[in-house]
Amino acid sequence: MPWCRIFFLFLVLSLRNSESFPNNKIEDTDEDVEPAEFDIVEDKIESKNETLCDQCSPELCPAALGCRAGIVLDSCGCCSECGNLEGQPCDLDSRNSFYGLCGSDLQCKIDISDLGLGEVPEPQCFCKLQEAVCGSDGRTYMNICQFKEAAYSTVGLSVQGSGPCRTVPFIKVPPRNLVNVTGSTVAFLCEVFAYPMAIIEWRKDGNDVILPGDDPHISVQSRGGPLKYELSSWLQIEGLTPGDAGSYRCVSHNALGSVSASAVLGALGPDEMSAYLTENMTDMFGYDQPRDYDEDYY
Numbered sequence: 001m002p003w004c005r006i007f008f009l010f011l012v013l014s015l016r017n018s019e020s021f022p023n024n025k026i027e028d029t030d031e032d033v034e035p036a037e038f039d040i041v042e043d044k045i046e047s048k049n050e051t052l053c054d055q056c057s058p059e060l061c062p063a064a065l066g067c068r069a070g071i072v073l074d075s076c077g078c079c080s081e082c083g084n085l086e087g088q089p090c091d092l093d094s095r096n097s098f099y100g101l102c103g104s105d106l107q108c109k110i111d112i113s114d115l116g117l118g119e120v121p122e123p124q125c126f127c128k129l130q131e132a133v134c135g136s137d138g139r140t141y142m143n144i145c146q147f148k149e150a151a152y153s154t155v156g157l158s159v160q161g162s163g164p165c166r167t168v169p170f171i172k173v174p175p176r177n178l179v180n181v182t183g184s185t186v187a188f189l190c191e192v193f194a195y196p197m198a199i200i201e202w203r204k205d206g207n208d209v210i211l212p213g214d215d216p217h218i219s220v221q222s223r224g225g226p227l228k229y230e231l232s233s234w235l236q237i238e239g240l241t242p243g244d245a246g247s248y249r250c251v252s253h254n255a256l257g258s259v260s261a262s263a264v265l266g267a268l269g270p271d272e273m274s275a276y277l278t279e280n281m282t283d284m285f286g287y288d289q290p291r292d293y294d295e296d297y298y
């Protein structure tokens, strides 16, 4: 997108220089350009513009290479340039005057959800079709535009079928190991992608009970999201006791199969907890003692 514009400005500038040469040359390179003079320069660019568009010479256009969203025409309708990708800003009119035009299968729209945030909403390229597609690489692309972007850089990638790929659940965010002091509240998160839709269950290793079972200090919450075809589940333990320590497993299954991931929970007494924090903080920051800032470094 920017190349054609740079090329175009270059043409404008060179035309302007050759026209005004030699009388204005010294003024042109003068650094203290007065405001009045600057206005004139701008006017000249505006009026040259049409002439340039009239003299379209496609053979002088820079090659539009590496366009992951296809090719569009520049503001003169003369040279080809790369269309903008999904999520990039764009010009709402079809004149390609500032941000550029959206590539193929994309539409320039203002996202109304930005309006509430007190931000000035900027038009962006959105994919016209929002159905997911399954790629021959077994990956689900949330829309055809994302698929085409990937296909541009992946040799031989094709569409396997419309809709997401049918797959055993895939754990996108596995639970992470946790350590906390007894009496505190901890929570494990497990995020899964699956189509057909999956369910998530939690178990403590060495125990067949599906949590929370009848344990009142444990609770489990699951909901769809954060993205389409995803499921998130939280296992929360309130009032941590030493007996809660152990390994917890997030198990997800759908019609095609089952996967799991586990994480370890440590429940430490207050003294153990501060020892743990001291030792592991110094590991993290790579120095032994907290710095003494009493010294005067000036």
Ligand SMILES: *[C@@H]1O[C@H](CO)[C@@H](O)[C@H](O)[C@H]1NC(C)=O
Binding pocket: 046, 049, 050, 053, 075, 097
């Ligand atoms: C000149 O170019 C600018 C941006 O490239 C465009 O917005 C404008 O409409 C053009 N003016 C004319 C007279 O073609």
Ligand SMILES: *[C@@H]1O[C@H](CO)[C@@H](O)[C@H](O)[C@H]1NC(C)=O
Binding pocket: 178, 179, 180, 181, 183, 184, 185, 186, 187
């Ligand atoms: C540890 O417990 C405190 C108090 O309940 C809680 O705010 C904090 O998020 C917990 N930290 C972790 C890593 O779970």
Ligand SMILES: *[C@@H]1O[C@H](CO)[C@@H](O)[C@H](O)[C@H]1NC(C)=O
Binding pocket: 272, 275, 276, 277, 279, 280
């Ligand atoms: C610091 O962390 C490591 C690994 O997480 C653990 O094995 C060790 O016991 C911790 N230190 C203390 C003092 O608890």
